[in-house]
Amino acid sequence: MFYANQVLGIALLLLIGYLGGHLARLCKMPSVTGYVLAGMLIGPSVFRILPRELGLELESVKVLGLGIIAMIIGGELEISRLKxxxxxxxxxxxxxxxxxxxxVFAGMFWLGRMPLPHSLLLGAMATATAPAxxxxxxxxxxxxxxxxSTLMSIVAIDDAACIILFGLVSAVVAVxxxxTALSFSIVWHPFLELFGSALLGVxxxxFLILLLRYVKDKQQRLVLLIGFIMLNSGIAQALSYSPLLTNMISGFFIANIYTRPSSLFAIFNDIELPIFILFFTLAGLSLHLDILVANWQLAILYVVVRSIGKVGGISLGAHIGGASQEVKKYLGFAMLxxxxxxxxxxxLVQSRFPGIASVITAVELAAVTVFEIVGPGITRYALFASGEAGQVSHPVEHSM
Incomplete structure (x- = not known):
C-alpha cells in the first residue's frame, strides 16, 4: 500500500476524491458518487493504495462531517415551513x-430463509436512511x-423512528x-436515548445562541459552530446518546429561536466542500466489496425488498397524507x-448479540456498499424529476 502517514493519506483522499467528483459531474452523475467510487478504488477493495484503518484514524473527520450534515438538516426544520x-x-x-x-423482515425470513431473530433485526435496521x-x-x-423540504423533514424524523424501532426489536430479540423476561429497562432504552439527545441538543x-449575541465576526462564528458540533458529538458518545440526533435537534432549535438562522448556517459554505469530500471518500474507502461478493444473493434480496418497502411505504403514506404528486412518486427514491x-x-448488534452479529453485519455491509454507490444517482433522479433541482454552472466551486 502507498501509505506512509496520516497526512499523506488525507492528501490522497482530498485530491483523488476531488478528481472523482469532477469526473462524476462530467458523466452527469452527482459529485458524491465520484467521491465514494474514488475512495473505493484507492481502498483495500480494489487498488489497495490506502488501508481501511485510515478511516479509524480519521474518525473525527467523519464525526465533524456527519455533525455538520445533521445540523443543516435540523436547520431546515422551521416550524412555519413544516406547517x-x-x-x-x-x-x-x-x-x-x-x-x-x-x-424486509418477511422477505429475509420467507424468501431468504434466515432465522427469525436475524430477520427481525434486519427489518428494523432497513428503515434507516443515510442523511448525508x-x-x-x-x-x-x-x-x-x-x-x-419534505425530504429533509422526513429524513430527520426517519432516523429518530429507526432508533426507537431498533431498540424495541432488540428487546424482543434479546428475549x-x-x-430472559422482557424488562422495562430494555424497552425504555431507545426512548431514553431520544430524550437524552434532545435535552443535550437543546x-x-x-448556550450557543447566547454566545452568538456577542460574536459577530463570520469566522469566529464558524469556530463556535464547529466547536459546538464536536461538543455535541463528544458528549453524546460519552453518554451513549446519538450524536446525529443531538446535532439535528440543536439545528432545529436554532432555526426556530435564532433571529436569522439562514445566514448563520450559510457560514458552513466556506468549509463544507473539503469536509464533505473527505467524508464521502472515507465512506468509499470503508466499503467491503469482498463481503458483497461473498454474500451477493442475500445482499441482492435485501436491497430489493428494502427498496420495495421504502418506495412503497413512503408512497402509501404520501397518498394517505394528501401529499403532492411529486412526493407520492419520487420521495421514496430519494431516501434509499x-x-x-x-x-x-x-x-450495537455486535455488542448485544455477538452470536448472530457476523451474519447481520455481512448482509448490512454488503447492502451499504450497493446503496452508497447507486444511492446518490437515484437521489439526483428524484430531485430532477420533482422539478426542484437547479442547474449549477460551476459545481466544483459552488456545490455543497
Missing amino acids: LLGKCIYWITPIQVVVTGFV TPVAIIREYRAKGPFT MLNG GTAL SKAGVTIGLLL
Whole structure:
C-alpha cells in the first residue's frame, strides 16, 4: 500500500476524491458518487493504495462531517415551513417505517430463509436512511421547494423512528435468544436515548445562541459552530446518546429561536466542500466489496425488498397524507441511501448479540456498499424529476 502517514493519506483522499467528483459531474452523475467510487478504488477493495484503518484514524473527520450534515438538516426544520407542508410529513414516517420493516423482515425470513431473530433485526435496521447523501445532493444542485423540504423533514424524523424501532426489536430479540423476561429497562432504552439527545441538543443550542449575541465576526462564528458540533458529538458518545440526533435537534432549535438562522448556517459554505469530500471518500474507502461478493444473493434480496418497502411505504403514506404528486412518486427514491446510522446500529448488534452479529453485519455491509454507490444517482433522479433541482454552472466551486 502507498501509505506512509496520516497526512499523506488525507492528501490522497482530498485530491483523488476531488478528481472523482469532477469526473462524476462530467458523466452527469452527482459529485458524491465520484467521491465514494474514488475512495473505493484507492481502498483495500480494489487498488489497495490506502488501508481501511485510515478511516479509524480519521474518525473525527467523519464525526465533524456527519455533525455538520445533521445540523443543516435540523436547520431546515422551521416550524412555519413544516406547517406549510401539511399533515403528510406526519403520515409518511410511521407508515414507511412499518412497511419497510415488515417487507424486509418477511422477505429475509420467507424468501431468504434466515432465522427469525436475524430477520427481525434486519427489518428494523432497513428503515434507516443515510442523511448525508440527500443533503449533499440537495446542496450540489441547489434544490429548493416543497419536495425538498419534505425530504429533509422526513429524513430527520426517519432516523429518530429507526432508533426507537431498533431498540424495541432488540428487546424482543434479546428475549428470544437469551430466554430472559422482557424488562422495562430494555424497552425504555431507545426512548431514553431520544430524550437524552434532545435535552443535550437543546441545552447546547441555548448556550450557543447566547454566545452568538456577542460574536459577530463570520469566522469566529464558524469556530463556535464547529466547536459546538464536536461538543455535541463528544458528549453524546460519552453518554451513549446519538450524536446525529443531538446535532439535528440543536439545528432545529436554532432555526426556530435564532433571529436569522439562514445566514448563520450559510457560514458552513466556506468549509463544507473539503469536509464533505473527505467524508464521502472515507465512506468509499470503508466499503467491503469482498463481503458483497461473498454474500451477493442475500445482499441482492435485501436491497430489493428494502427498496420495495421504502418506495412503497413512503408512497402509501404520501397518498394517505394528501401529499403532492411529486412526493407520492419520487420521495421514496430519494431516501434509499444507507450508511451512517446503520454502522452505529451494527456496533450495537455486535455488542448485544455477538452470536448472530457476523451474519447481520455481512448482509448490512454488503447492502451499504450497493446503496452508497447507486444511492446518490437515484437521489439526483428524484430531485430532477420533482422539478426542484437547479442547474449549477460551476459545481466544483459552488456545490455543497
